[in-house]
Amino acid sequence: MKNKTIDYILRATWQAVSRMYNEEANKYDATMATGFALLSIDREEGTPSTALGPRMGMEATSLTRTLKSMEEKGLIIRKKNPEDGRGVLIYLTDFGKEKRELSKNTVLRFNESVRKHISEEKLNNFMEVAEIINELIQNKDIFNQTENSNDEIAKP
Template identity: 70%
Template sequence: MNTKTIDYALRATWQAVARMYNEEAAKYDATMAIAFALLSIDKEGTPSTSLGPKMGMEATSLTRTLKNMEEKGLIKKKKNPKDGRGVIIKLTPLGIKKRELSKAGVLQFNDVIKQHVSEEKIKHFLEVTETINSLIAERQIFEEDV
């Protein structure tokens, strides 16, 4: 294609960002998915059932990520006192340390982008992505067959 489409620009940019984050996370024996999970777990713990929707991750991928995190000693699972069938995911001291590294990486990314892109352009970018997400959520891109 001679001209980039909006979806192409989004996809190519996200793939570049994901690759960058995975390369950085690998230095700490982690992945972008692990870093994102660390940032999504509240300090007092998070029910495992709310993590998937919070992260936009499929159950199978989330289960694999959490298992990997538990094996690395980043999280521990405790029975949910409010729901005996569920578990609460809590960060271990190592998980808290790795969470801070993840947070620093995200903040560094944002700081560097802000050094190169005006506040106004960032505001417009966020407005555009919000509109795209709303149009998708409201199923206004493709009509559903009835």
């Protein structure tokens, strides 16, 4: 991957991970988005539907489709938020909690496998690089930089 751009490597890797998770989820008549939603919903307290999208990094229309499918499969139920009558809380059903454990174990297996093949030092470096990239994006430091700020990015 020597002559590949950073964004290409990130995208290709994420697509491979996504494909892997979707292939695994497909065995259980699910999707990666469903598994991620199951892991993002609080097991006991439920989660406001408005908080779920940002937590998952999903657009509202995709999230609505995912939640509708999950509700149809009996994984979640929606209840009015008692503190805010306009809002909705999403709760896992017992079946949803069961499938959540399956999703959790799948993610843990992936992490365990990666950790077996990559040293702790390399993983820490990867995490640090990913964190810096996220900060640069969140701070809008990629395309809104002054010429002098390029020097600061290169510093360790």
